[in-house]
Amino acid sequence: MAFPEFRPLDEKSLVEYIKVTPFLSSKIGDKYDDIKIKEVGDGNLNFVYIVVGASGSFVIKQALPYVRSLTESWPMTKERAYFEAVALKEHGGLCPRHVPEVYHFDRTMSLIGMRYLEPPHIILRKGxxxxxEYPFLAEHVSVYMAKTLFCTSLLYRSTTEHKRADNVVIPNVMALERNASVLAEFCGNVELCRLTEQVVFSDPYKVSEYNRWTSPYLDHDAEAVRDDVILKLEVAELKSKFCERAQALIHGDLHTGSVMVTRDSTQVIDPEFAFYGPMGYDIGAFIGNLILAFFAQDGHADQGNDRKIYKEWILKTIEDTWNLFHQKFTALWDQHKDGPGEAYLPAIYNNPELQKLIQEKYMKELFHDTLGFGAAKMIRRIVGVAHVEDFESIKEASIRADCERRALELAKTLLKRRREFLSISEVISAIRHVQS
Amino acid sequence: MAFPEFRPLDEKSLVEYIKVTPFLSSKIGDKYDDIKIKEVGDGNLNFVYIVVGASGSFVIKQALPYVRSLTESWPMTKERAYFEAVALKEHGGLCPRHVPEVYHFDRTMSLIGMRYLEPPHIILRKGxxxxxEYPFLAEHVSVYMAKTLFCTSLLYRSTTEHKRADNVVIPNVMALERNASVLAEFCGNVELCRLTEQVVFSDPYKVSEYNRWTSPYLDHDAEAVRDDVILKLEVAELKSKFCERAQALIHGDLHTGSVMVTRDSTQVIDPEFAFYGPMGYDIGAFIGNLILAFFAQDGHADQGNDRKIYKEWILKTIEDTWNLFHQKFTALWDQHKDGPGEAYLPAIYNNPELQKLIQEKYMKELFHDTLGFGAAKMIRRIVGVAHVEDFESIKEASIRADCERRALELAKTLLKRRREFLSISEVISAIRHVQS
Structure with missing residues (x-):
């Protein structure tokens, strides 16, 4: 172990740390004269250092015991680094093309060393x-979601693998924490789940010191959210699913800020909120944030670019994401229907008609979960504590408020009437209707 | 520790064990000359000894590493004694009137020492x-279910208490395993959950060497279960809820053989299948087994007693059980709505209209879960591996088959059409309809 107890690193102590950590020092050929270190964390919870040497590079991410953006007023367990490392390993094993490789994990230091996603990778939200336009985005994200969600669910796993914390060999999990990625272990990630419960499912629906919105324009809209009986009834159902349903090992924070992209590469990062939860929470997070991006476009339009074509691309990406996910997920299901997954035993369900009915039922519920969670994620970004740069970067408040109001209107419809939507194309129509 | 490693006790070694275990020896005043020991286990998984001395008594229950009735062909973790002890402590703390007191637990020996439920206590099923008639049965069981289910759910607990395996103080859990009764811990009870998954949700719906039924009378009925597409679709949904939904610390096997009664006393025993699961599984187990008892009555009728009055008492008990449970559960909810439970935060839901809507929605879903799980429990007792004495004690096979067929018919209706039932009185009508 490099350092005997936790301490927050700075650029100087980071070099000391690398020197005593062979997994890292070997990456840069043990040469320190010309290494470049840059702190780039723009999230709320961590320090992130890019380390580039003559012969290689990596990223160091260190979790600190508080939410960074609020200074030290909101304590937050640094154990989240552990859950992040385990999830990166597990999801990376299932989908190595779209998850950065982990080189090193130090639980004492709450520190992960992983692949540096070199330029031109940028955060998808900024793109x-x-x-x-990212022509492969829907394809890549859908394959990531299909593989990680399917393969950590009871459609692929036995109930023993799913639940047990010991004595289980999980394929593709490396030596890091061989048996960690099962339900019992992730019960420990309770603090980050609590943060989600509060900021996504609770605060936006009540008066809270943390809430904010584009005032005074959205004062009435924020109040309407707090007074909407049906909305609050529906969000309670989603919260219950979030807290109680251990469907798969989900990323837990799969918004467009947790994805890094180039034209050809899509990398999912930051799974520190990972836990066994409902699949629709991940799919909804991604699609919901694409919808926010869509509604923000009018605020980014200018004389040179009215963004009309780009908005169509976003809509197509939303539609493709769900449809491709559906296709890939059910293909995995068909492929593994005689495997060890215990949700639907072949001896009972190995009948084409029944198999079809079951998939339809499962995918319909997953679609409605996706819309509900996606809508909840949209609402909280408009009237809750943490906003998105898509809207925040629109300088003119009245224009920003118009964009946000449309997004909020759509989100309320999706959350309250999600069961009436039968396909993603109906959702696209609803988006167009609100936009027009 | 009395014995350094696990060994199955017999009547002789049990005395040695008691002698070196002060919690037990003190119960009988350290006198061994006149103690009476009787082995009474009629379950499938354990040895049960009644120990009666001059100044006191207790029961010793020891779990063996296989299912007893199948000799050693079906290995079964003896760790279930641990889950049973923890659940007895937790449920006993919440509802001491209806759970026998635990005096001693020895994890190494898989052994629980607890209150001897002296005569005239008998197993409810035999009664x-x-x-x-047991005039207080519905009252007692409904208060047990309301307290244990409500108080281990997110309606009463914070999400931290619900999930976390350490660092949490749970009210009313004694020194035995202070922090054990939370979700992460019960993830370990995976083997008994697997047994349930197999015998309740899988085997009855496929050809299995373990299945049996009153043949040849029910051959066609058993086949019809295996061929019923809608039934299999619905039972898959229930299985998914059973495997994935951590709603409350449930008993896990609350049939009428897990309840001991006198006219005035009702004691719930044998929670070795306890885990964090769906509440409706417990309520359904109890009500489903009452329905089995109802349909078995025609097989027990004789010239001296046509059982008509008794059947009405069973129907009333079924109706009262749900209605009293509903009343007590929602009363607990009203009483604790401003407490630490995190499912519905007061700041969001403290509005009488909304509170009412939420309770109605919650209780409606719980009612439908209850009917679904209850029906699944009925079906597995007729065409699965383990049958119930209610039917087994009907000697004439053709009469037994008639009784079983009616119960099966009702169960299929309940499972497939449970969402159409709006109240327990409609269920009673359906029972009468099948009976007539």
Whole structure:
């Protein structure tokens, strides 16, 4: 072990740390004269250092015991680094093309060393704000979601693998924490789940010191959210699912800020909120944030670019994401229907008609979960504590408020009437209707 | 520790064990000359010894590493004694009137020492077969279910208490395993959950060497279960809830053989299948087994007693059980709505209209879960591996088959159409309809 107890690193002590950590020092050929270190964390919870040497590079992410953006007023367990490392390993094993490789994990220091996603990788959200099209985005994210969600669910796993904390060999999990990625272990990630419960499912629906919105324009809209009986009834059902349903090992924070992209590469990062929860929470997070990106476009339009074509690309990406996910997920299901997964035993369900009915039922519920969670994630970004740069970067408050109001209107419809939507194309129509 | 490693006790070694275990020896005043020991286990998984001395008594229950009735062909973790002890402590703390007190627990020996439920206590199932009315049964069982289920759910607990395996103080859990009764801990009870998954949700719906039924009378009925597409679709949904939904610390096997009664006393025993699961599984187990008892009555009728009055008492008990449970559960909810439970935060839901809507929605879903799980429990007792004495004690096979067929018919209706039932009185009508 490099350092005997936890201490927050700075650029100087980081070098000391690398020197005594062979997994890291070997990456840069043990040469320190010309290494470049840059702190780039723009999240709320961590320090992130890029380390580039002559012969290689990596990223160091260290979790601190509080929410960074609120200084030290909101304590937050640094154990989240552990859950992040385990989830990166597990999801990376299932989908190595879209998850950065982990080189090193130090639980004492709450520190992960992983692949540096070199330029031109940028955070997807910034690309969406800039109006950049990513032709493979829907394909890549859908394959990531299909593989990670399917393969950590009871459609693929036995109930023993799913539940047990010991004595289980999980394929593709490396030596890091061989048996960690099962339900019992992730019960420990309770603090980050609590943060989600509060900021996503609770605060936006009550008066809270943390809430904010584009005032005074949205004062009435924020109040309407707090007074909407049906909305609050529905969000309670989603919260219950979030807290109680251990469907798969989900990323837990799969918004467009947790994805790094180039034209050809899509990398999912930051799974520190990972836990065994409902699949629709991940799919909804991604799609909900694409919808926010869509509604923000009018605020980014200018004389040179009215963003109309780009908005169509976003809509197509939303539609493709769900449809491709559906296709890949059910293909995995068909492929593994005679495997060890225990949700639907072949001896009972190995009948084409029944198999079809079961998939339809499962995918329909997953679609409605996706819409509900996606809508909840949208609402909290408009009237809750943490906003998104898509809207925040629109300088003119009245224009920003118009964009946000449309997004909020759509989100309320999706959350309250999600069961009436039968396909993603109906959702696209609803988005167009609100936009027009 | 009395014995350094696990060994199955017999009547002789049990005395040695008691002698070196002060918690037990003190119960009988350290006198061994006149103690009486009787082995009474009629379950499938354990040895049970009644120990009666001059100055006191207790029961010793020891779990063996296999299912007893199948000799050693079906290995079964003896760790279930641990889950049973923890659940007895937790449920006993919440509802001491209806759970026997635990005096001693020895994890190494998989052994629990607890209150001896002295005569005239008998197993409820035997009382139902004998046609004995228990005027307080519905009241007692409903208060047990309301307290244990409400107080281990997110309606009463914070999400931290619910999930975390350490660092949490749970009210009313004694020194035995202070922090054990939380979700992470019960993830370990995976083997007994697996047994349930197999015998309740899987085997009855496929060809299995373990299945049996009153043949040849029910051959067609058993086949019809295996061929019923809608039934299998619905039972898959229930299985998924059973495997994935951590709603409360449930008993896990609350049939009429897990309840001991006198006219005035009702004691719930044998929670070795306890885990964090769906509440409706407990309520359904109890009500489903009462329905089995109802349909078995025609097989027990004779010239001296046509059982008509008794059947009405069973129907009333079914109706009262749900209605009293509903009343007590929602009363607990009203009483604690401003407490630490995190499912519905007062700041969001403290509005009488909304509170009412939420309770109605919650209780409606719980009612439908209850009917679904209850029906699944009925079906597995007719065409699965383990049958119930209610039917087994009907000697004439054709009469037994008639009784079983009616119960099966009702169960299929309940399972497939449970969402159409709006109240327990409609269920009673359906029972009468099948009976007539």
């Amino acid at each position: 969406l704000i800039a109006g950049i | 139902l077969i004998a046609g004995i």
